[in-house]
Amino acid sequence: MTIDGTLGNVCIGPGATVRQALQAIDRGASAIALLTGEDGRLLGVVTDGDIRRGLLRGADLESPVLDFANADPHVVGPAATRPSVLDLMRSLRISEVPVVDDHGVLVGLHTLNDIVGRKPLNNIAVIMAGGRGTRLGALTKDTPKPLMTVADRTIIEWIILGLVESGITRIYVSVAYLADKIEAHLGDGSRLGCRIAYLHEDPATPLNTAGALGLLYHQVENITEPVIVTNADLMVRYNAADLLAFHDAKQAAVTVAARPYTHQVPFGVLEIGADRSISSVVEKPTVEFEISTGIYAVSPEALAMVPYMEPFSMPDLVKACIDSSKNVAAWPIESDWIDVGTPKDLATAKGQ
Known part of the structure; x- marks a missing residue:
C-alpha cells in the first residue's frame, strides 16, 4: 500500500488542471490521481482513462480536471485485507483502490502492482x-x-x-x-x-x-x-x-505458531494439604496457557x-x-x- 510521502505524489487539489493531474499520474507511476481537500479528505479520483475521454470531448490541458473526476470512487478502510482488496479490483476491473479512515481522510492507496508484486x-x-x-x-x-x-x-x-x-x-x-x-x-x-x-x-x-x-x-x-x-x-x-x-x-x-488461551474454572478451587486440610479457596480462577x-x-x-x-x-x-x-x-x-x-x-x- 502506498503511504506517506509517496502518497503525496498522486494527490492534487480540487482546483487542479488536466495538466497537473497528468503530472501527478506520471509522478506516481500509476494510472490515477487523487483529489483531496485541505483537511485531507478524499474528494474524488481521476484516471488516465477519464482524462483521455475528456480530451476527446474537447477539453485541453488547462481544463479543470474536476469536470472528469469520479466523486464517488470505490474505497476501503485501513483494516481491509490484501485478498479482499484484490477481490474488489478483480470484480470491478480496476487497478487502484484508495484507503480512507472513518472520517473519509485519505491514508493510503492500494495498487494492483503492490498487491501482486510481493516478494x-x-x-x-x-x-x-x-x-x-x-x-x-x-x-x-x-x-x-x-x-x-x-x-x-x-x-x-x-x-x-x-x-x-x-x-x-x-x-x-x-x-x-x-x-x-x-x-x-x-x-x-x-x-x-x-x-x-x-x-x-x-x-x-x-x-x-x-x-x-x-x-x-x-x-x-x-x-x-x-x-x-x-x-x-x-x-x-x-x-x-x-x-x-x-x-x-x-x-x-519445528516452529509451532502459538497463541494465548484463557479458561475460567466455573467453580471454587481448593488448595488441599496432605492431611486434607484446606489452606485456601479461589473462586472461579482464570488460567492461561499457550496453545x-x-x-x-x-x-x-x-x-x-x-x-x-x-x-x-x-x-x-x-x-x-x-x-x-x-x-x-x-x-x-x-x-x-x-x-x-x-x-x-x-x-x-x-x-x-
Missing part, C-alpha cells in the same frame, strides 16, 4: 485437508469441512490467499475424505494465484495430522527450505514470511523423521524432535484465530 518465497506450504470434520455433524456429510464458506469464500481459499499474500505460491493439499470435491473446487490453483498439487491419503486409513508430510518428503524431490504446514479449518491472519524468519532465527527443526494454532514451520530434517504411509501426528513430530535434542520453537500469533471445528465455531467465523 516470492521458495518455500512449499502443505494444507492438511483430509479430515472428515465429524464435529460439524450433518454439515460435512456431502461437503468436506475445508469447503465450508465464510464471507463468500471457502475456508481453504482464505488460507490459500493468505499464503499467496505472504509470497508462497507452491502449495500441496493433503486430501482423503471427499477428495474429488476439494480437487474440483481448487483445481490447479491458477485462479488463486498459485500452483496446487495434491497428496492423496487413503480415507480408510487416515495418516493423522502429520502423516501427509511423509508423503511429501518421499514424493517431492529437492525440498531444501522449511515447509509451512497448516490445518485446513482455520480462520486466522498471519504472515508466513514472518513465521519463516522466526523459524530461521531460532534454527528450529498450538495448527500452523507450523517444519525444516527438511524434521520432515525426514515422519514415517512413510503410517499415521503420525504433529505432537508426535514435536516430541520426536525434542527427544532428539532438536530445537522446537513457539512463534506468537496475536491476531484473532478460530478453529472451525463445530457448528458454533462456524457460526462465529461467519459473524453470526
Whole structure:
C-alpha cells in the first residue's frame, strides 16, 4: 500500500488542471490521481482513462480536471485485507483502490502492482485437508469441512490467499475424505494465484495430522527450505514470511505458531494439604496457557523423521524432535484465530 510521502505524489487539489493531474499520474507511476481537500479528505479520483475521454470531448490541458473526476470512487478502510482488496479490483476491473479512515481522510492507496508484486518465497506450504470434520455433524456429510464458506469464500481459499499474500505460491493439499470435491473446487490453483498439487491419503486409513508430510518428503524431490504446514479449518491472519524468519532465527527443526488461551474454572478451587486440610479457596480462577494454532514451520530434517504411509501426528513430530535434542520453537500469533471445528465455531467465523 502506498503511504506517506509517496502518497503525496498522486494527490492534487480540487482546483487542479488536466495538466497537473497528468503530472501527478506520471509522478506516481500509476494510472490515477487523487483529489483531496485541505483537511485531507478524499474528494474524488481521476484516471488516465477519464482524462483521455475528456480530451476527446474537447477539453485541453488547462481544463479543470474536476469536470472528469469520479466523486464517488470505490474505497476501503485501513483494516481491509490484501485478498479482499484484490477481490474488489478483480470484480470491478480496476487497478487502484484508495484507503480512507472513518472520517473519509485519505491514508493510503492500494495498487494492483503492490498487491501482486510481493516478494516470492521458495518455500512449499502443505494444507492438511483430509479430515472428515465429524464435529460439524450433518454439515460435512456431502461437503468436506475445508469447503465450508465464510464471507463468500471457502475456508481453504482464505488460507490459500493468505499464503499467496505472504509470497508462497507452491502449495500441496493433503486430501482423503471427499477428495474429488476439494480437487474440483481448487483445481490447479491458477485462479488463486498459485500452483496446487495434491497428496492423496487413503480415507480408510487416515495418516493423522502429520502423516501427509511423509508423503511429501518421499514424493517431492529437492525440498531444501522449511515447509509451512497448516490445518485446513482455520480462520486466522498471519504472515508466513514472518513465521519463516522466526523459524530461521531460532534454527528450529519445528516452529509451532502459538497463541494465548484463557479458561475460567466455573467453580471454587481448593488448595488441599496432605492431611486434607484446606489452606485456601479461589473462586472461579482464570488460567492461561499457550496453545498450538495448527500452523507450523517444519525444516527438511524434521520432515525426514515422519514415517512413510503410517499415521503420525504433529505432537508426535514435536516430541520426536525434542527427544532428539532438536530445537522446537513457539512463534506468537496475536491476531484473532478460530478453529472451525463445530457448528458454533462456524457460526462465529461467519459473524453470526
